[in-house]
Amino acid sequence: MAKVLMKGNEALGAAAIQAGCKYFFGYPITPQSELPEFMSRELPKVGGMFVQAESEVAAINMIYGAAGTGARVLTSSSSVGVALKQEGISYIAGAELPAVIINISRGGPGLGGIQPSQADYFMSTRGGGNGDYRHPVYAPATVQEAVDLTMEAFNVADYYRTPVIVLGDGMIGQMMEPVEFKEPKKRDLPAKDWATTGTEGNRKPNIVNSLFLDPQALEDHNWKLDRKYKEIEENETLYEMYKMEDAEIVMVSYGTTSRIVKNAIEALRAEGIKAGLIRPITLWPYPTKAFSEIPATAKALLSVEMSTGQMIDDVKIANEGRLPVHFYGRTGGMVPTPDAIIAKAKEILGGAK
Template sequence: MAKVLMKGNEAVGAAAIKAGCKYFFGYPITPQSELPEYMSLELPKVGGVFLQAESELAAINMVYGAAGTGARVMTGSSSPGISLKQEGITYCAGAELPCVIVNMMRGGPGLGSIQPSQSDYFQATRGGGNGDYRTIVYAPSSIQETVDYVMEAFDKADLYRTPVLILADGMIGQMMEAVEFKEPKKIDLPEKDWSTTGTKGKRTHNIVNSLYLDSELLEKHNLKLEEKYKLIEEKEVIYESFGLEDADVVCVAYGTTSRIVKNAIKLSEEKGIKVGLIRPITLWPYPYEIFKKINPNAKGVLTVEMSTGQMIDDVKIAVEGKFPVYFNGRTGGMIPTPASILTDIEKIAGGIK
């Protein structure tokens, strides 16, 4: 299949449509505005519906309604817009409604900037809204990966009846790369016998709800959700890793930052420093187990992010105190450089950081 050159936001929309998305409810915000623009043009061509809501709050509640019918539905936004959607996302998680949510992160807090950032890690991996819930979180590092995981996200949302989050950043949304639209994977998915499609006189009516006034019923529901999340943790961890067994230093990075880190690793190798990489592709569930393969004689682990260090907690949990954990990061839309990462790698390898 031929590759096509596309901007990231538009590629997300094309992948969603190919995966069977029929409804998109959103609101424009930089740097993801090309996504709703694309969907407004292309969804009607396949019998779908695009609707620009009056706000992000309205958009996510429209997602709730469409997902309740069993339809494949998506919304997208950027950091402050995703913050506004958090109430609706926790409602979708509580009601077990499958949907896909795209966050092209920008600098914060507050309105921040329109430049790329990774400062929504806490929000994405720790829930973001109220209550005991989680969402699968994919963190692609290229437009091709973004396309692939958008398609996969719809299947996983249906398989587990859960919201799935694509956590990218403004760089992925705005840059252009050649992408290939592969045929979606064929997996066995459960019937949506829970959906509200009208009884047609053939069954009792379904109720889509996240409200449980009886404490015992709510606890039972939460424990059911917890069992689902444990299953996801067992089956859905995805990561890239290399060079761990003999590494002097191991870098941990995700998304577009990992591409910068790979350049720094090449520079390190030219200087005779062995550097491994762990790149989480699912930020939740997090790939804790792969950290056990790090060379026990490694000098340290360097976490690199476009934030003030939000992934460090997960890295510290993963290394279990066996290695010192260091940090290299920029925030507010600034981007780490290979040279600055190389400097830290040299210091760690030399035992002076």
């Protein structure tokens, strides 16, 4: 299939439709508004339905209801809007329903600004709602990867009966790049015999619920969820190792920031400084295994983020104290530059023992 030039937000919508999404419930907010606009135009062409809810809270509860029927459903928002959806995401996780949530994140806290940011890392990877739950989080670095991971997200959501977040930022949403709509890897998906599709007198009614008044029943349910999350950790962790075979300094970065880091790595290597990159593609499950593959040449780790340092906790956990961990970040919608990353790497190596 030939590649087509598309804006990131529209490419995400097209990927969702190709993955079989028929229902979108959302609310406009910059910098993701082109995505619901695209879905409002394109979903009716494939027999689907677009609903602009009265609020983000309403949208995620519509997702909860539609997911309960077994349909492939999508909502999207940006940062503060996704924050409003957290209670509903917790409900969806507790009820074990499949759904995909796209966050084209912006600066914060509060209303913040409309420029790109990675300050939703905590909210995305720690479960922003209440209770014991996790969900997969994909962090695409290109529009092509955003397309591929969105299609994969629907399969993962169905396979594990879980909400899945695709976490981009304003750059991913607004940039235009050539994309190819490839088929995701095949999965043997389970039957949706849990769905509320009407009994026709042939079975007992299915009940979608996350309320357990008996504490023992709730504990049993939580341990069941925990076993599922361990299975996801075992099977769904994704990461990229870039020029790591002889790296002296290992940078850790994800999403669009990792593209800037790669430019810095090329420039450093041109000067004879051997730099490499660990790029988490899944932010949860976090690719801790990648850190056990760091070569003996490495002297330090540098976490580079568009935040004040939210991923660095996971870097330290994965590193297990083997190497010193450093940080460089910009926040509030400011984007790191290759020159600043290069300067930080040289500063670290200059002080390395």
